Amino acid sequence: MSDLQYPRVLLKLSGEALAGDKGFGYDFETVSRLADEVVAVTQTGASVGLVIGGGNIVRGSQLSKTGMDRVAADYMGMLGTIINALAVQDVLERKGVDTRVMTAIRMEELAEPYIRRRAIRHLEKGRTVIFAAGTGNPYFSTDTAAVLRAIQIKANVIIKATSVDGVYSADPKRVPDAKLYEEISFRDVIIDELKVIDHTAITLCRENSLPLIVLNIHRPGAIVTAVRGERVGTLVR
Numbered sequence: 274m275s276d277l278q279y280p281r282v283l284l285k286l287s288g289e290a291l292a293g294d295k296g297f298g299y300d301f302e303t304v305s306r307l308a309d310e311v312v313a314v315t316q317t318g319a320s321v322g323l324v325i326g327g328g329n330i331v332r333g334s335q336l337s338k339t340g341m342d343r344v345a346a347d348y349m350g351m352l353g354t355i356i357n358a359l360a361v362q363d364v365l366e367r368k369g370v371d372t373r374v375m376t377a378i379r380m381e382e383l384a385e386p387y388i389r390r391r392a393i394r395h396l397e398k399g400r401t402v403i404f405a406a407g408t409g410n411p412y413f414s415t416d417t418a419a420v421l422r423a424i425q426i427k428a429n430v431i432i433k434a435t436s437v438d439g440v441y442s443a444d445p446k447r448v449p450d451a452k453l454y455e456e457i458s459f460r461d462v463i464i465d466e467l468k469v470i471d472h473t474a475i476t477l478c479r480e481n482s483l484p485l486i487v488l489n490i491h492r493p494g495a496i497v498t499a500v501r502g503e504r505v506g507t508l509v510r
Contacts, residue, residue, distance in 0.1 A: 277501060278502025279500050281428045282432055282496075283419055285323075285326075285415070286323065286324070287325075287326045287434075288357055301364070304360065304361065310490065313497045317500060320399075322403075322404060324404050324418055324419035324422060325403065325405070327352075327415070330353035334350075347407075348411060354406055355378070355406055358374045358376075365401060371400045371401070374405055377406040377408055384405065389425050392426055404419075408421055417471060417474040419431060429484075431483060431484075431485050433487045434488060434489075434496065435489065439506040440454045440462070440506075444468070458509070459475055459478060463475060463476070469487055485509040486508055487506050488505050
């Protein structure tokens with residue numbers, strides 16, 4: 274692991290990424306390809322924690338806008354992340370990766386309850402840990418959950434894998450000449466209100482000096498490149 278800049282990493286994947294072009298549910302060809310990226314990181318010797326969103330199944334914030342009670346909607350979103358965690362666990366284990374799913378909502382028949390010391394022990398034993406059900410509390414996004422888990426397991430970096438190449442000055446899908454940043458400070462992200470991760474999550478990163486790398490999950494090998502400390506995507510620190 275001597276060539277690794279970040280020997281322990283927390284990878285945040287959106288639920289939508291699992292759906293591929295379908296927009297909903299799973300495109301298992303895409304899931305398999307994403308899992309290959311995780312496998313490649315584990316093969317470097319790095320410890321890997323995973324947090325997966327639930328947007329391909331249900332997004333609590335959108336449900337609440339339809340009039341549903343926000344707390345109930347958020348719990349539904351958390352259950353979506355658990356379904357995704359089990360799906361990704363199955364694909365990873367078929368590829369030979371030893372995994373554990375740990376949930377912030379207790380359901381021992383499916384997964385282990387989240388216990389920080391146990392999570393760290395799994396990582397020390399070379400297991401990939403998938404953290405599900407967000408923080409276990411409504412009103413907190415999976416971005417915030419990812420940063421919280423990264424801090425708790427003493428990750429060296431959090432990597433947010435997205436569908437764009439990094440952090441831009443504006444939405445590159447709407448503004449073709451938006452500037453791509455190679456590096457940017459937490460302060461500038463907050464002041465310029467850049468849509469990197471939500472405000473609570475970026476504040477947590479800043480207060481705990483946890484670097485964040487935003488990169489394109491669809492670029493093969495990008496995550497391994499980042500873990501080795503080579504320049505890819507945008508570094509926020």
